[in-house]
Amino acid sequence: TRTVVDGDGTPVKPFPAWLGELGHRAVADTLGPDAVPDAPYDIALINFYDGDARMGMHRDSDEKSDAPVVSLSLGDSCVFRFGNTRTRAKPYTDVDLRSGDLFVFGGPSRLAYHGVPRVQPGTAPQGLGLTGRLNVTLRVSGL
Template sequence: MDAELFPRERAKVVPGAVHVPDWLDADRQRRLLTACREWALPPAGLRTVRTPGGGTMTARQVCLGWHWYPYAYACVAVDGDGAPVKAFPDWLGELARRAVADALGPAAVPTASYDIALINFYDGDARMGMHRDGDEHADAPVVSLSLGDTCVFRFGNTETRTRPYTDVELRSGDLFVFGGPSRLAFHGVPRVRPGTAPAWLGLSGRLNITLRVSGL
């Protein structure tokens, strides 16, 4: 928003999970959006993810570095067009490391390099059910960046998909990092608020870029 009565402050949601509002400035958001649009093009581009039970995720996805499919990683888009997954750029890994240092402190930055990006696009009535990011072979913090429409991000606990959980409003440019005791916490997106993206960004919908260390 252009005018905030009370400026948003960074917040530790639970131990190991931190929300940093407005971490990406307007120029960085535009550049990241341009990159996402290039990555979304085929081959190995934006796809609909189908679950083993026959359902589909309402948020569409493209992967970099390693291709995620329920519930494993591969070198090619095995549930898409079969093309090799796009490369994970070094600059995106450096961005992830800076994000962890800013949110959790330099000691939390992993020695291993970030090498996975899962980029989810939410339009219309897209949602994300409560889940854990548990298919990696490393426990490095997960970095989440938001572009476009505001969403309600539900961050829960490590034992169950139900309460206790905390709902956090994530706007365009926000950073959310979770690691340590919260690395395997359940989380999801119960609601996106259409039409809330900043006009200068030129995006209808929401992009969520999650950066991870594979350990593979």
């Protein structure tokens, strides 16, 4: 959308070029240069999780692009549940994500179900000045 849907309804701010470059570098470093999308990253979803927050199993499937998803974690650590492409149920793998971790998924795993069953309160680096967890998910819209 062109406005902040679950916020104050103001126009969405321009996408920062440095954030798109971070997405391209993350894909190149994890999946190789051939996996870097030709199109720029142009969506950044930002979710805040307090100590009790959860995110159910879901897929990032609203885009018209199959470019890899890049997820950046800041603040408290969490358990990130990475599943399969068929169902929200098992099999899945739980991964501990700490502040500064990037998680990249593309190719056959691009539409894998994933979620956050647990945040680990009080684990953010002290110098960050953040209580809770911020997740920045980068995607290519394909629009």
